[in-house]
Amino acid sequence: xxxxxxxPSRDICQxxxxxxxxxxxxxxxxxxxxxxxxxxxxxxxxxxxxQGSEATYESGFVIDKFPISRPNLTFSTLTVSNMSPEDSxxxxxxxxxxxxxxxxxxxxxxxxxxx
Amino acid sequence: xxxxxxxxxxLSIQEGENLTVYCNSSSVFSSLQWYRQEPGEGPVxxxxxxxxxxxxxxxxxxxxxxxxxxxxxxxxxxxQPGDTGLYLCAxxxxxxxxxxxxxxxxxxxxxx
Numbered sequence: 631x632x633x634x635x636x637x638p639s640r641d642i643c644q645x646x647x648x649x650x651x652x653x654x655x656x657x658x659x660x661x662x663x664x665x666x667x668x669x670x671x672x673x674x675x676x677x678x679x680x681q682g683s684e685a686t687y688e689s690g691f692v693i694d695k696f697p698i699s700r701p702n703l704t705f706s707t708l709t710v711s712n713m714s715p716e717d718s719x720x721x722x723x724x725x726x727x728x729x730x731x732x733x734x735x736x737x738x739x740x741x742x743x744x745x
Numbered sequence: 746x747x748x749x750x751x752x753x754x755x756l757s758i759q760e761g762e763n764l765t766v767y768c769n770s771s772s773v774f775s776s777l778q779w780y781r782q783e784p785g786e787g788p789v790x791x792x793x794x795x796x797x798x799x800x801x802x803x804x805x806x807x808x809x810x811x812x813x814x815x816x817x818x819x820x821x822x823x824x825q826p827g828d829t830g831l832y833l834c835a836x837x838x839x840x841x842x843x844x845x846x847x848x849x850x851x852x853x854x855x856x857x
Contacts, residue, residue: 634787661843672751672833672850673788678843722787726843733778734835734845736787 632657636723636737643713643744650709651740653723658703661726664696666719667739673722679706713744747772751834751848759856761823766851768834769816775837777817778845779808782831791819824855 633656643649662679677698678686685698700706710717723737750769758764776795780788792801794810801808807820821828834848
């Protein structure tokens with residue numbers, strides 16, 4: 631299993647500013663992902679955070695808007711840049727463990743409100 | 746594109762009733778997972794089904810994987826208020842990327 635600490639748990643930000651969300655795992659993991667979720671709805675994958683290289687973004691998400699870092703196997707950050715009210719959402723960090731992993735572990739999420 | 750269609754999207758029932766949530770796809774999945782999420786928390790894995798036709802039980806929850814590995818169901822017997830939450834089915838996408846594809850989710854409300 632893996633224990634994930636995600637910070638901050640919530641924030642209210644002004645439009646046009648940026649917020650960096652941190653994800654710390656208690657063990658080394660091979661796969662780390664960032665998701666976005668509207669309250670009560672499903673998860674949309676933003677990108678796969680790759681250790682030592684650029685993240686792999688899903689369709690509709692770009693590096694300029696959501697820069698991601700992953701300096702090692704236990705830590706990643708997601709920045710939401712130049713925020714607008716449409717970016718208000720819950721952002722979740724997720725990890726997969728093992729060579730052939732089947733279970734995903736999630737942080738508690740960051741609830742972002744842009745005003 | 747692999748998609749998971751989950752139904753119903755919202756369910757409000759009385760304590761003690763039974764319910765079934767469905768997760769369907771036109772694609773074959775090597776495995777499907779069910780997660781439950783409570784407000785302010787991330788999703789937590791309930792079960793993984795791997796073999797076509799497999800049935801797994803977790804107390805009052807019964808999970809089934811379709812014979813063709815394209816669909817799954819979650820049945821809850823005698824629902825309790827503590828079962829309230831968002832239920833998500835998920836499967837790994839093709840290409841061994843490790844990415845999970847999620848269904849739309851089912852919000853379950855169990856009233857006492």
